[in-house]
Amino acid sequence: MYDDTCRFLAEHFSADFASWLLGKSVTLAELQPSELSLDPIRADALIFLESDEEILHIEFQTLPKNNIPFRVLDYRVRAYRRDPTKPMRQVVIYLKQTSSPLVYQTSFTMERTHHEFEVIRLWEQPASLFLQYPGLIPFAALGQSENAEETLRQAAQRVEQIKDPQTQANLLAASGILAGLQLDQEVIYRILRKDIMQESTVYRSILAEGEVKKQREIALNFLRDGLSVEAVAHGTGLSIEEVQQLQQQLN
Template identity: 40%
Template sequence: MLDYYVRLKRQYSCSINQVVIFLQQTASEQVFVSEYTDANTRHSYRVIRLWEQDPALLLSVPGLLPLATLSQTNSPRNLLEQIATQIATIQEPTQQADLLACTQVLAGLRFEKDLIRQLFRKETMRGSVIYQEIREDGLLEGRQLGLQLGLEEGVKEGRKNEALSLVTRQLIRRIGPIAPETREQIQALSLEELEDLGEALLDFSEGSDLVNWLNDRQP
């Protein structure tokens, strides 16, 4: 968090309010850490543990309905039914489809697949640009493959495709069009290397920075 803060401040000189949102309940002590301290440094940030949050606020704002699936409740099924009912009342088709797509993705962290399918209409979700992007990135296919076959490889491939798509979009916004041969080098990177590139690109200012970074990664 300190590293992100310094990079953003150096690059944009903007006001920064850092928030970490933990989605799934865990016993890990890391979810209760909200600052980094060193000999001469103390850096604080806000931590939100969704499973501790009152769903009332999340249910009152349409855009927060997907997050409400992971909020505090004594009756998870009733909460999911309430979310499904509120999404069904949204009149604008694209907004409804996008919320359905996001809600199903996050609800999958807590609820069984059959219950999610029962409460949410898949045909409506298919009209969502978010759903289409997930499919194109391979994230949905990778996770479904992992669930159906019990293989971690499908999930890993989906995560890599997601990371590749995200990093590519960030690079284009950062340094402009990417040459075909450079794209091939990026596509050959592993998931871990793509994550490293996602951090390194914050310091890029032109195409040569990317080329040099890739050349340094070659065996």
């Protein structure tokens, strides 16, 4: 849920992410993971944004994982295979505060191979930074501040200044979802209107994505039980191609 929300924000407010992570406002288009031969299940927590000059790879993580450094290297190699001339900026963004040393890993080393990437720990970023850009407002409650509840109120006030109702609803929903990593639901719904959040595109898309994930999990179980690709596709509603990709994960 948190990863899906972050992906939605990066897709729809790419210019704000470029200003934050690249230090410049540039037009970015989403690069589909399939263009790098990435399985859709593995791609849930990441997004690739591409300009004429470079690729921005953002990896969102609620909690650290041991394999993140290797995954970052893997994505870089795949992007290089696609276009050896285009540089790639890679940033791992940790959402939830933790004392794990894994969130301080910024490189992968294996024998003579060494690859570096950037890491951002949201709780070390000033909350005021996120309030400057509409697409980053939902991160404010996770940023560094004296009072996360008061920061969420400021975020809500900032969203209310946005004129487009759909954008307002999407940012309120995203703010409420991400604030759940820091605040109780009772506090969140006291500050944000639940009815507006539930009508937003981001809220509905997350529900839809949840259904797709459930279908994939069921399909994987069917494949483990030995059902044919055609039978799994018929039983889950997934396409033959999607089931074949899932089957490759089991091989």
